[in-house]
Amino acid sequence: MFITQSKTAGISRPFLPDDLFTAIEELKQELNAVILAHYYQEPDIQDIADYIGDSLGLSQQAAATDADVIVFAGVHFMAETAKILNPNKLVLLPDLDAGCSLADSCPPDEFAAFKAAHPNHFVVSYINCSAAIKALSDIICTSSNSVKIVNQIPEDRPIIFAPDKNLGRYVMEQTGRDLVLWEGACLVHELFSEKKIVQLKIEHPEAEIIAHPECEPQVLRHADYIGSTTALLKYCQQSQSEAFIVATEPGIIHQMQKDAPHKQFIPAPALNNCACNECPHMRLNTLEKLYLAMKNRQPEITLTEDTRVAALKPIQRMLEMS
Ligand code: 13P
Ligand code: SF4
Numbered sequence: 459m460f461i462t463q464s465k466t467a468g469i470s471r472p473f474l475p476d477d478l479f480t481a482i483e484e485l486k487q488e489l490n491a492v493i494l495a496h497y498y499q500e501p502d503i504q505d506i507a508d509y510i511g512d513s514l515g516l517s518q519q520a521a522a523t524d525a526d527v528i529v530f531a532g533v534h535f536m537a538e539t540a541k542i543l544n545p546n547k548l549v550l551l552p553d554l555d556a557g558c559s560l561a562d563s564c565p566p567d568e569f570a571a572f573k574a575a576h577p578n579h580f581v582v583s584y585i586n587c588s589a590a591i592k593a594l595s596d597i598i599c600t601s602s603n604s605v606k607i608v609n610q611i612p613e614d615r616p617i618i619f620a621p622d623k624n625l626g627r628y629v630m631e632q633t634g635r636d637l638v639l640w641e642g643a644c645l646v647h648e649l650f651s652e653k654k655i656v657q658l659k660i661e662h663p664e665a666e667i668i669a670h671p672e673c674e675p676q677v678l679r680h681a682d683y684i685g686s687t688t689a690l691l692k693y694c695q696q697s698q699s700e701a702f703i704v705a706t707e708p709g710i711i712h713q714m715q716k717d718a719p720h721k722q723f724i725p726a727p728a729l730n731n732c733a734c735n736e737c738p739h740m741r742l743n744t745l746e747k748l749y750l751a752m753k754n755r756q757p758e759i760t761l762t763e764d765t766r767v768a769a770l771k772p773i774q775r776m777l778e779m780s
Pocket of ligand 1: 511512513514586600601602644670672685686687688
């Protein structure tokens with residue numbers, strides 16, 4: 459079932475209701491749908507979501523939901539994880555092109571060869587990877603449980619950590635384990651400028667620097683606190699500080715500001731002249747596209763059953779060990 463298109467000067471435009479919030483609420487009831495959103499989504503999407511969280515929280519919600527339809531306001535690997543956990547549910551992603559530079563930095567054929575070159579290694583993959591990479595992994599981790607997961611692997615077992623070298627280096631520091639790293643990275647978190655962050659700290663000496671572990675070591679070494687998006691949010695609520703320099707995608711500042719309206723949140727500046735550091739993939743989703751996805755029941759996430767079953771095992775292992 460597709461909705462009517464209106465035609466203006468030969469250009470087809472989808473017909474959108476005036477009040478998208480009400481229309482989405484109605485579709486939610488009609489479809490028995492749940493809307494799961496990542497903190498890097500635009501504020502309107504965060505405000506209409508049933509649950510907003512980090513990658514671990516979102517996969518836990520996806521594993522637990524009894525909704526018939528999961529509308530995933532995030533990027534492809536997140537919606538794919540929801541589908542792996544829920545093969546019989548319809549999983550919708552508002553924009554199917556919402557990918558991830560980090561996931562793209564690890565092509566499955568190259569990773570299979572890397573794995574073959576390191577026999578007997580236990581493969582820990584960060585959830586920011588494709589289903590094909592998950593299928594090649596022994597366990598999945600997220601930024602909030604990576605240290606805990608690696609600490610549970612027997613000490614005599616060598617470990618491959620993929621695909622994020624920055625998170626991998628951070629985990630090495632925290633666990634004292636020697637990890638074989640895949641050289642991938644996130645384009646957003648590699649954009650932060652150490653020099654500009656230090657300058658900002660001089661201008662705001664009272665502000666604490668908080669950072670996501672996907673940032674480069676030269677940024678992380680200035681951080682007062684390092685954590686996943688959920689951990690950063692909690693830290694800002696609990697800290698006595700009144701100001702924070704936030705080194706992660708600035709979409710999260712919407713929730714930080716809602717939870718602590720009296721505090722000041724300053725986005726960490728990028729290397730280039732754009733101070734936004736918005737994830738171009740996350741921002742492909744819009745409230746309009748979310749409405750259209752629910753109305754049209756597409757774009758839908760699909761997977762071959764072989765890949766799904768192989769990718770499920772390391773995700774389930776993570777959920778048990780988190
Ligand atoms: P978390 O929300 O798990 O901290 O991950 C951040 C991220 O980069 C998601 O793409
Ligand atoms: Fe991928 Fe980085 Fe965007 Fe997260 S912020 S979705 S890791 S590109």
